[in-house]
Amino acid sequence: MSSRPGPSLSGGTPLRGLEEQDVLDRILPLFRPSAQVIVPPGDDAAVLATDGRTIVTTDTVVLGRDWLDAWSSGADIGHKVVAQNLADVAAMGGRPTGILVTLVADPLTSVEWVVDLAQGLAEASEGAGVTVLGGDLSSAPDGVVMVSVTALGTMADVEGAPVLRSGARPGDRLAVCGSLGLAAAGLHLLMHDAADRHPEAVAVQRRPRPPLEAGPAAAAAGATAMLDVSDGLARDGGRIARASGVVLELDRPALDPDVAVISEAVGVETAWDCVLAGGEEHSLLATFPGDVPPGWRLIGAVRALFEGEAPGVLLEGRRPQHSGWDHFGNGEGRRP
Amino acid sequence: MSSRPGPSLSGGTPLRGLEEQDVLDRILPLFRPSAQVIVPPGDDAAVLATDGRTIVTTDTVVLGRDWLDAWSSGADIGHKVVAQNLADVAAMGGRPTGILVTLVADPLTSVEWVVDLAQGLAEASEGAGVTVLGGDLSSAPDGVVMVSVTALGTMADVEGAPVLRSGARPGDRLAVCGSLGLAAAGLHLLMHDAADRHPEAVAVQRRPRPPLEAGPAAAAAGATAMLDVSDGLARDGGRIARASGVVLELDRPALDPDVAVISEAVGVETAWDCVLAGGEEHSLLATFPGDVPPGWRLIGAVRALFEGEAPGVLLEGRRPQHSGWDHFGNGEGRRP
Incomplete structure (x- = not known):
């Protein structure tokens, strides 16, 4: 189950023997x-x-x-x-x-x-x-x-302006379109040679499925900030928070279903890590001043900073422990 | 003279210690x-x-x-x-x-x-x-x-259509805008620890100077085919020849001045190699049905294929010996 189809990188005909044009x-x-x-x-x-x-x-x-x-x-x-x-x-x-x-x-x-x-x-x-x-x-x-x-x-046939990370305002709703934590759970299972415990998670790890149509729809619905979850909900949410000068408060019960989807395969603690810090999912995360469009689900809210407070993401009043992936720093990177 | 200014790749502060955002x-x-x-x-x-x-x-x-x-x-x-x-x-x-x-x-x-x-x-x-x-x-x-x-x-404020490689027609003139062979001569000198023999060639090797304005001007003047010399005159000329189904005949006397500029520094034989096969020059090579625009100089002509003849570049009736650079093949690549 964990082995993948297709030619291997190093078997077969080496590029070395071919002209660029042949390739x-x-x-x-x-x-x-x-x-x-x-x-x-x-x-x-x-x-x-x-x-x-x-x-x-x-x-x-x-x-x-x-x-x-x-x-x-x-x-x-x-x-x-x-x-x-x-x-x-x-x-x-x-x-x-x-x-x-x-x-x-x-x-x-x-x-x-x-x-x-x-x-x-x-x-x-x-x-x-x-x-x-x-x-x-x-x-x-x-x-x-x-x-x-x-x-x-x-942006030609899209209503509205480009949606930046910096437009989230206190009172906005925080919503996601697409799954959370599946790609990271898939990677965890591949690392533990247990891909058959959750084939869909492994499939998302291998071939992410960003909800591309949801982007223009969110712009048309008045989304104030948006990005895709590439480095984890906490880290990417933090980018919106810093760019907008706000706090994003995650709603734990709203994330329970995401955790439930993978917790049997990877265990509850790892499942929370995957949902909060798992990268490579490429679902869309956005803030809306009003109703969220079809296909989006609420996972939190935007509030103003308290005096002296730094922008960021909070879950039950705390910063999530895992911060996702950093290319050069010494973060808790989850990729191979 | 051959040493370059600026920080070295591996001294100083390693990226490893920094967060992506710091960089x-x-x-x-x-x-x-x-x-x-x-x-x-x-x-x-x-x-x-x-x-x-x-x-x-x-x-x-x-x-x-x-x-x-x-x-x-x-x-x-x-x-x-x-x-x-x-x-x-x-x-x-x-x-x-x-x-x-x-x-x-x-x-x-x-x-x-x-x-x-x-x-x-x-x-x-x-x-x-x-x-x-x-x-x-x-x-x-x-x-x-x-x-x-x-x-x-x-192409917004440019007269004429995009200039492809495939439009050269028999009877067109072959012209170049910019130098030929300097970048390759500069590389040769660096390889032989003799950069001070031709500082300008070394400078062009390090920082090519493509004549960017000449591209739109050539399009406006009706150029039928154009590309930049990135892999050598013979090889890049061959690309126009094949795409257009023609032969490009180089005019040897027209190339003598290019050879003369570098022959004292690298020797006559290497100078011809550099002019015919030297890559990384990024001068523009084009074919024109009529007069060439200011800044361009004639270096040959386009003729129809003889029966059974393959498209290509000829110098005094022969294919130039050196064919330039190929990334994966076993060409006579000149780069380090």
Whole structure:
């Protein structure tokens, strides 16, 4: 159950024996241009039909830090890196329109793995109505494989302004769209060779499912602040709190169902860790002055700072113990 | 002369001891938003005012493959990776508008080097009137440092269509804007610890100077095909030839001055190698049906294929011996 399908990173035909063009010839046919593409990939640059406001964001995954080959296939990584970028576009209230992909890989990386990756990139982007606009392919030192995606999006047919992190106001409701803690629980199970205890959690860990449509809907419904949960509810909530100069008070009973979903598989204490600090979920977290749109559920409220109080996230009056993932600092990172 | 200024990669304060936010706090103030920026970096994504046609491209540099710490400072790398991306935008006939930057670095990389890199990114992009729209910061395995840039551009105020590689027609003139062979000669001199033999070549190797304004001017003048010389005149010319189904005949006397500029420093044979196969120059190469615009110089002509002939580049009736750089293949790569 914990083994993943697809070609392995290091078996098969090494990239080393191929010309760059040979590799591109196997990959580029997987990507289908959309109606907005004026010049498709293959030239110096692609050209995309755009209007008024273009959203741009970028995010990278690195072998050994963001994934292990034993747990995630190339296609899984393609799905994951697309999902996390498109979630950032949705979290602004926009709709994704295109991505660019950079693969930097050890020349011993198998081309079959690269094609599997490209398949995942193509599936995930097509599933979201998004085009692959270009990319870059580079060799890397021994053992290094990383995939970097830049995503573009539009606010063209979205009512309302881009939704920042800084707009939460005292009295707003705090709501989430999508699951909490599943991706972290899935990682925990993979680490303990117990993936069959909760296949859905493992599936979300491998291929996150951000509710992309909920982003523009939240913008239209007047969301005052929004982001996607990439580094954990406490840490990402803290970002809204600091940017807005407020406190987010989490409602413990509202989180009980999230904990219940995974507590049998990982135990209650770990389940709370996953729900509060689990990253890579890419659900959307937002604040609303009024009713929340369909598909969103209330998990707390925004209040003003007391005098001398620092902005942050509170659960039953306390800062949650786990703070999520930090790339360089000595946080309690949960990723491999 | 061959030693470079700026903090070293591995001395100073390691990233390891810092939180991601601490690093961002040192970098982000270096980047100044332009008038087109609706939402600056710092949120989930940036938002850029755009119109009709947006150009997008991406390119990456990797320590040990694209640069050596002994030869290029962080600021040099910032200049270089911006230049090579903006050259791709110019080569479509467009004007650059913004970049996104990803740094994936060994946690032992010094933060002083990272700030120096950011300074170079900021200088190069400001010099081109371009904004840093966002980025990502990730840790990497030991010894790995790579910088990936995605550039955006616009065709908004440019006359004419995007200039592809595929439009060269028999009878067109082949022209270049900018130098040829300097960057490769500079690399050769660095490799032979003889940088003081041609400081300008070394300077171009460290900080390429693509003629960005010449791209839109070429588009307006009716260029039929264009790209920037990133992998060498023969190899990049071959890309136009194959995409257009033609032969590009180089005019040897027209290249003599390029050879002359560097032959004293590197010798005549190496000078020809540099001019024909030297990459990283980022000058623009284009074909024109009529007169070439100011600043461009004729270096050859486009002719139809003979029966059974393959598209390609010819010099005095022969294919140039050196074919430039290939990332995974066993070409005569000249980079470190």
